[in-house]
Amino acid sequence: MSERDSHDVISAFLDDEPFDPRELSDALSDPAGRALLIDLIALRHIVQPIDVMRESAHPAGVWRRSIRPLMAAAAIVFALAGGYLLGQRRTASSEIAAPAPTRVVQGPPAWQSVPEGSRQ
Amino acid sequence: MRIVRVCLVVLQIAMAAGAWAQTTDDVTITVKGVTLLTNGGEETSVSLYAGQIALGAKTTGTFSSKGCGLIGVRVPGGPPPHEGATVAWSVEIVPVRVVEDAITFRLRWARTIDPRGKGIALPSEDIELTMKPGESRPMDSVPVPPDVETSDGRPCKVSATSLRVSADIYPLEEWDRRLMAADLWLVERLQGGGERSQALSIRGLPNRSMPFYFDSIKDGKMSLEILGHVVAHPEQGAIDIVLKTRSRWGESSFDWRTTHSVPSRWIESSLRLKPDEIVELRLPPLGDSAGSFGTRSFSIRLRARQLR
Numbered sequence: 483m484s485e486r487d488s489h490d491v492i493s494a495f496l497d498d499e500p501f502d503p504r505e506l507s508d509a510l511s512d513p514a515g516r517a518l519l520i521d522l523i524a525l526r527h528i529v530q531p532i533d534v535m536r537e538s539a540h541p542a543g544v545w546r547r548s549i550r551p552l553m554a555a556a557a558i559v560f561a562l563a564g565g566y567l568l569g570q571r572r573t574a575s576s577e578i579a580a581p582a583p584t585r586v587v588q589g590p591p592a593w594q595s596v597p598e599g600s601r602q
Numbered sequence: 603m604r605i606v607r608v609c610l611v612v613l614q615i616a617m618a619a620g621a622w623a624q625t626t627d628d629v630t631i632t633v634k635g636v637t638l639l640t641n642g643g644e645e646t647s648v649s650l651y652a653g654q655i656a657l658g659a660k661t662t663g664t665f666s667s668k669g670c671g672l673i674g675v676r677v678p679g680g681p682p683p684h685e686g687a688t689v690a691w692s693v694e695i696v697p698v699r700v701v702e703d704a705i706t707f708r709l710r711w712a713r714t715i716d717p718r719g720k721g722i723a724l725p726s727e728d729i730e731l732t733m734k735p736g737e738s739r740p741m742d743s744v745p746v747p748p749d750v751e752t753s754d755g756r757p758c759k760v761s762a763t764s765l766r767v768s769a770d771i772y773p774l775e776e777w778d779r780r781l782m783a784a785d786l787w788l789v790e791r792l793q794g795g796g797e798r799s800q801a802l803s804i805r806g807l808p809n810r811s812m813p814f815y816f817d818s819i820k821d822g823k824m825s826l827e828i829l830g831h832v833v834a835h836p837e838q839g840a841i842d843i844v845l846k847t848r849s850r851w852g853e854s855s856f857d858w859r860t861t862h863s864v865p866s867r868w869i870e871s872s873l874r875l876k877p878d879e880i881v882e883l884r885l886p887p888l889g890d891s892a893g894s895f896g897t898r899s900f901s902i903r904l905r906a907r908q909l910r
Contacts, residue, residue: 580797581905582880583882585882586901587871587873589884589886593868594869595865595867
């Protein structure tokens with residue numbers, strides 16, 4: 483998905499215009515898309531006049547319908563961010579349960595010392 | 603006269619080979635034409651490569667050199683050596699046997715053109731050598747006169763041309779398309795009966811060293827490091843593994859520029875793994891000198907496979 487398409491679908495979502503949920507999901511799976519979502523939310527919060535905000539207040543039922551996609555998007559962002567963080571943790575620490583061995587071999591009885599100054 | 607060069611630029615193959623029985627499929631012999639530089643370094647120019655070994659089969663070639671360390675090698679059927687060569691050698695290699703991890707071969711060489719001119723005794727050798735992959739031996743060396751210049755008139759930075767014979771892993775690294783993989787788990791058996799483990803995966807070429815480094819195991823201000831290398835040798839229905847494990851311990855916080863002397867030990871184990879088999883190698887106790895790590899029980903579990 484191009485940057486332009488990502489911008490369009492996120493804008494459509496924020497403006498309460500029709501959008502394809504799959505395209506939104508694709509756009510938000512990209513860190514740039516998520517950053518754009520946050521920027522646009524912040525921008526709308528700053529530039530929207532208070533009276534317009536008041537006028538745009540919807541009755542309870544309409545509000546619930548409009549908040550639904552926002553919650554869905556928030557859930558997607560949360561899931562993606564959570565997955566990313568979980569992945570980061572797994573990568574940083576390789577501690578995982580080892581599978582059971584099919585055979586056990588006793589190693590040599592003792593370690594060999596590496597004399598100081600030599601390579602082994 | 604045309605100069606034909608067999609420009610096999612050979613990388614130095616100094617990787618550790620395993621201690622399994624080498625076969626004629628795993629090892630080869632190379633004679634390298636080498637230039638010694640005035641700054642003390644050494645560079646391989648050309649190589650006569652025996653390729654896949656057939657016991658008793660001869661590999662022959664003629665090395666020649668002129669000017670500022672210009673070396674060429676001619677194989678049978680090719681044109682004569684450099685026109686105006688100031689030095690030349692004939693070389694013959696005959697593999698005799700492969701035992702354990704070493705190849706025995708007969709090496710015959712003779713200097714056929716000498717910069718000192720005719721009428722002098724020319725050096726030669728007819729010897730039987732036994733070498734492991736990674737080992738090499740100098741054969742002959744001839745100084746480049748100090749007044750020689752490069753072809754474009756600059757001062758020559760080569761002090762001598764020489765030949766060196768080596769045993770190498772077959773095939774050369776850049777020609778081997780096979781790929782081996784190994785999964786390793788460092789497992790610590792806990793006193794309560796459980797275990798703590800960490801995992802890593804490594805990949806590399808057959809018969810060549812694949813290094814591994816587990817995360818440090820910390821205890822207070824001290825850290826234990828388990829590292830080493832695996833050499834995987836594919837066999838019919840199995841993979842032979844040489845696992846060389848090293849342990850060393852010291853303060854977790856260190857300055858690498860000053861911390862050179864940490865207690866370090868090693869063990870080497872040879873294992874034969876069947877497909878999907880996970881073998882646990884129990885490591886010996888580190889002992890009292892390892893402080894709190896000395897009584898802890900560690901082992902390495904290993905699974906290996908050939909990816910291609």
